[in-house]
Amino acid sequence: MLTIYGMTDSGNCYKPRLLMALTGRPFRHVEVSFLDGGTATPAFRAKNPNGKVPLLELDDGRLLPESNAILLYLGEGTPFVPDDPFERALMASWMFFEQYSHEPYVAVRRSLIVYAAMRREASADRLAETFEQGNRALGVMETRLAASPFLAGAAPSLADICLYAYTHVAAEGGFDLSLYPAVGGWLERLAGLPGYRPLQWRPAD
Amino acid sequence: MLTIYGMTDSGNCYKPRLLMALTGRPFRHVEVSFLDGGTATPAFRAKNPNGKVPLLELDDGRLLPESNAILLYLGEGTPFVPDDPFERALMASWMFFEQYSHEPYVAVRRSLIVYAAMRREASADRLAETFEQGNRALGVMETRLAASPFLAGAAPSLADICLYAYTHVAAEGGFDLSLYPAVGGWLERLAGLPGYRPLQWRPAD
Structure with missing residues (x-):
């Protein structure tokens, strides 16, 4: 296994x-x-x-x-990878966006606030920069999701799973998701997928 | 075109x-x-x-x-994408490594030093952090390239093109590549590929 x-x-x-x-x-x-x-x-x-x-x-x-x-x-081979080569490339593009333009701000700001071990790194400058850049990333997602139900196109793909992970807990990092209604609708569509499990879920031992 | x-x-x-x-x-x-x-x-x-x-x-x-x-x-469809699914995944893994663990330090330190427009962001703390984390990333590459001629396996792939881009000019960001002999040999192998062109190359207008 x-x-x-x-x-x-x-x-x-x-x-x-x-x-x-x-x-x-x-x-x-x-x-x-x-x-x-x-x-x-x-x-x-x-x-x-x-x-x-x-x-x-x-x-x-x-x-x-x-x-x-x-x-x-x-x-690979699941419905979460589009058949069309350009949609596959768009999916990958959002996954690189996540690692470069989203995670270092949206996820890192959450970790600075949530984890006691990280708080000594939570300077005012760092909190301000991650807030600004995190909102910038959420704005880029909002632009896309106002025009498309999912990031790579009409169906959910790996890009949505990827960006769901830290976006759906962005409030724990101090981000106000009510400012991003298209992102909010997209989060609800993903949480409604068959088989969905929340962040803390792990398989039974 | x-x-x-x-x-x-x-x-x-x-x-x-x-x-x-x-x-x-x-x-x-x-x-x-x-x-x-x-x-x-x-x-x-x-x-x-x-x-x-x-x-x-x-x-x-x-x-x-x-x-x-x-x-x-x-x-897609070129010799720079392995046929084997696991090698393809390793290739992608190094490309995500590049965007998260390498580019924000190796490339950013170069830009802080090379571009006049960036120098106001080049604080001592920022230069120290990018130096430490950039050397960390180069060390991870050294470990891999001491054991494998290219990042995803025996043949050059997109991962090598990806990581070549900023590694080969890392000295401009103050990194000492002589500390990473396996990386050095890999850079030479890549610069020897048929059709290779240097950083500043663009097609004739």
């Missing part, structure tokens, strides 16, 4: 768990967190030299880091 | 140009730079609400932002 090493409360780690839930595929969850140093141990660094979760381990021991690459690998 | 909007000196914009050179495919280059406000004009924001280059425009007007999504779209 596939193993996903991850931290329960992390949006990046939720992404592959949500895809597995939506596609009804079993997997094993192993809790590894940066909060207690779990991602910094020599044993974990031997598996992922970049020291980050999630990390996917196949039955034969092969290892794949990066949440969005795990989505692309596990998503 | 395909159009790539981009800034000549940007590594992100070099990525699709280098792929086009390596695959011998013609395209039109349109210079758009953040340095002179070109990415902030209403006309460009109508094309890419995220206000970033590169941006790919197809013959029929469809638009694709994000350098690595452009690589995935233009790379």
Whole structure:
């Protein structure tokens, strides 16, 4: 069975768990967190030299880091990857947008506020910059979702799973989602998908 | 003919140009730079609400932002995308690594030093953080490239084109590449590929 090493409360780690839930595929969850140093141990660094979760381990021991690459690998052949090459490219484009223009602000601001271990990094400048840039990213999503039901087109794709992860908990980072009504409607459509599970969900041991 | 909007000196914009050179495919280059406000004009924001280059425009007007999504779209069917699904996923994994763990430090430190317009953002703290995290990213690449000739496996892929872009000019950001001999050998292998063109290359008008 596939193993996903991850931290329960992390949006990046939720992404592959949500895809597995939506596609009804079993997997094993192993809790590894940066909060207690779990991602910094020599044993974990031997598996992922970049020291980050999630990390996917196949039955034969092969290892794949990066949440969005795990989505692309596990998503192949599911309805969450469009057949059309340009829609597939748009899907990937939103996933790179997420890692560069959204996660470092929307997710990081949440972690600065939610995790006691991060609070010493929560300077006024950092909170202001992540607020400004996070709202900028949410505005880019609003423009797209005012014109399209899902990010890559008419159907939900990996891009939606990817950006749902931290957008749906953006309020925990101090963002006011009522300013982004098209994003709000999109969040509701995703939470209504068959098989949907919330952030803290993990398969029964 | 395909159009790539981009800034000549940007590594992100070099990525699709280098792929086009390596695959011998013609395209039109349109210079758009953040340095002179070109990415902030209403006309460009109508094309890419995220206000970033590169941006790919197809013959029929469809638009694709994000350098690595452009690589995935233009790379499909070329020798730079592995056939094996796991190698393809590893390729994508390194491309997400580039946008999250490498570009924000290796590329950003270069821009803080090289571009006069960026120097007011070049605080001592910012230079120290980008130096530490950039060296961390180069160390992760060194570990991989000491064990594999290219990032996704035995042959060069889009991941190598992606990470070549800012790694090969890392010295301009104050990084000492002599500390990373496996990275150095990899850079030489890439610069030796048939059709290779340097960063500043653009097709003749």
